[in-house]
Amino acid sequence: MPENLLKWYVESGADEAIGDVPINRYTESTSADTPPQTSAPTPRPSLDTLPVGDVSGKARRLAAACTTLDQLKSALEGFDGCGLKATAKSLVFADGNPHATVMLVGEAPGAEEDRQGLPFVGSSGQLLDKMLAAIGLDRESVYIANILPWRPPGNRKPTTEETLTCLPFIERHIELVAPNLLMLLGGTSAGTLLNTTEGITRLRGKWQSYQAGDRQIDTLPTYHPAYLLRQPAQKRDAWRDLLSLRARMNADETQAKVP
Numbered sequence: 001m002p003e004n005l006l007k008w009y010v011e012s013g014a015d016e017a018i019g020d021v022p023i024n025r026y027t028e029s030t031s032a033d034t035p036p037q038t039s040a041p042t043p044r045p046s047l048d049t050l051p052v053g054d055v056s057g058k059a060r061r062l063a064a065a066c067t068t069l070d071q072l073k074s075a076l077e078g079f080d081g082c083g084l085k086a087t088a089k090s091l092v093f094a095d096g097n098p099h100a101t102v103m104l105v106g107e108a109p110g111a112e113e114d115r116q117g118l119p120f121v122g123s124s125g126q127l128l129d130k131m132l133a134a135i136g137l138d139r140e141s142v143y144i145a146n147i148l149p150w151r152p153p154g155n156r157k158p159t160t161e162e163t164l165t166c167l168p169f170i171e172r173h174i175e176l177v178a179p180n181l182l183m184l185l186g187g188t189s190a191g192t193l194l195n196t197t198e199g200i201t202r203l204r205g206k207w208q209s210y211q212a213g214d215r216q217i218d219t220l221p222t223y224h225p226a227y228l229l230r231q232p233a234q235k236r237d238a239w240r241d242l243l244s245l246r247a248r249m250n251a252d253e254t255q256a257k258v259p
């Protein structure tokens, strides 16, 4: 393959070989019964209506057995139920302070995160660091993880199956960190953890209660930093959400000091 073509593939996001045998798409038949291609998005089914197969049951049992974050990380390292593991270079588990009162949950690692094995270290991570700094926070004062710990090839959106397969691990992750406040970055994170098909534009900025085991955690969905890089006009709303998070932290700190 000419070097320029290969470079173009990589720049377009097609940077993983996921099949051993090449497929010649030009020779595939286009029979009359082939359904027409449409760009209309498939509605995302509610999590309750999806069958929970063995893989998900196995993930749930494995995650439930973990009582520490180290155990959870090892359980993920040994878990082969999610196909994303095969194409990812690294398990991207978490970053930040596991004793922090605030936990942020994103969607899935990108190329740079996959290279470094840490969440939010690429361009959206740089914006996230600036957003946190604007309200006096940094990676020592928050804890960061993703719904999926492996990078989807070419940065595609994770499928519902991949998300549901890994869901027990991030749920247990949140239980073990037990933060006071949770901030959900983007529609995948908010929709998955709050079990809703409502879009992020409607969800953002509204505090909700997330059930983590037997605890309720005050939870604020907001825009994903990658979306803000594409739509800088939305930073105004994201700023409101950050201020709301800071205000809730301050209120919690004041309350904790009351004798």
Ligand code: URA
Pocket: 106, 107, 108, 109, 110, 113, 118, 119, 120, 121, 122, 124, 125, 146, 226
């Ligand atoms: N986007 C995410 O949702 N998570 C990361 O870790 C990086 C980019």
